[in-house]
Amino acid sequence: MRRIVAIARSVLLAGITALVFASVTQPGKAMGQEPQEAEKPIPAEDAAKKNPVKPTPEGLAAAKKLFGYHCAMCHGVQGDGKGDLAADMKLQLKDWREPNALAKMTDGELFYIVTNGRGKMTGGEGDRTSEEVRWNLVNYVRSFAKKEGGEKPQ
Ligand code: HEC
Structure with missing residues (x-):
């Protein structure tokens, strides 16, 4: 029992x-x-930031070099979004040679993304390059859509 x-x-x-x-x-x-959140919108004050750095041949040349090391594996040397890593990761990237590709985005938004990364673009340059260099990167990214092949400021 x-x-x-x-x-x-x-x-x-x-x-x-x-x-x-x-x-x-x-x-x-x-x-x-929490469930995985969608990407937070870019803060309005960041989106509204004005680019204080004019595109100059020197600035663009410096940005080009850095772009080759840190960005081209995804965004492509030509800015077409067809870098090897982008292909490996199956990323659908914009073709920056298309004049419309970035037309709706402000320099402030591009700067924010270059600084902080976004979604599958991890990292960002915020902790390894100066603000001036990052604005130059924004100018360089914009330059892909310019007809004369990018290098020259308009
Ligand atoms: C691992 C691949 C990867 C690398 C490396 C990378 N990016 Fe990106 N980038 C992305 C992805 C993915 C997006 C789209 C992010 C989103 O909106 O979800 C993006 C978006 C952007 C945008 C916003 C415009 C757009 O096309 O959506 C800019 C500007 C940008 N990247 C610049 C850079 C720069 C400058 C570098 C180098 C310092 C860089 N990226 C490195 C993957 C990458």
């Missing part, structure tokens, strides 16, 4: 444990877990 009681008790205990366990591990109910 004692034995039966003991078995019944342990069965009950196991049942309770399973119940508690199940309720804790229910998907979506774990504490403090």
Whole structure:
């Protein structure tokens, strides 16, 4: 009789444990877990920032060099969005040679993305290059859409 009681008790205990366990591990109910958010919009004050750096041959040349090291593997040497890494990652990137590709974006937005990265563009240059260099990168990105092949400021 004692034995039966003991078995019944342990069965009950196991049942309770399973119940508690199940309720804790229910998907979506774990504490403090938010579903993966869509990318936050770029803050209005960042989008409205004016580009303080004029495109100059020197600035564009410096940006071009950096672009070759840090950006071209995704965005392509020509800015066409067909870099090797972009292909590997199956990224659909804009073709910056198209005059319309970036027409709706402000320099401030481009600067923000170059600085902080966005979505699959991880990292960003914010912690490794100066603001001036990043504005030059914005000028360089814009220059792909210019007819004479990019290098010259208009
Ligand atoms: C790992 C691949 C990758 C690298 C490296 C990368 N980018 Fe991007 N870039 C992206 C992706 C993906 C987007 C689109 C992000 C979004 O809006 O979700 C993007 C967006 C941008 C945009 C906004 C305009 C647009 O086409 O959507 C700019 C400007 C930009 N990148 C500049 C740069 C610069 C400058 C560098 C180098 C310093 C760089 N990127 C490096 C993947 C990359």
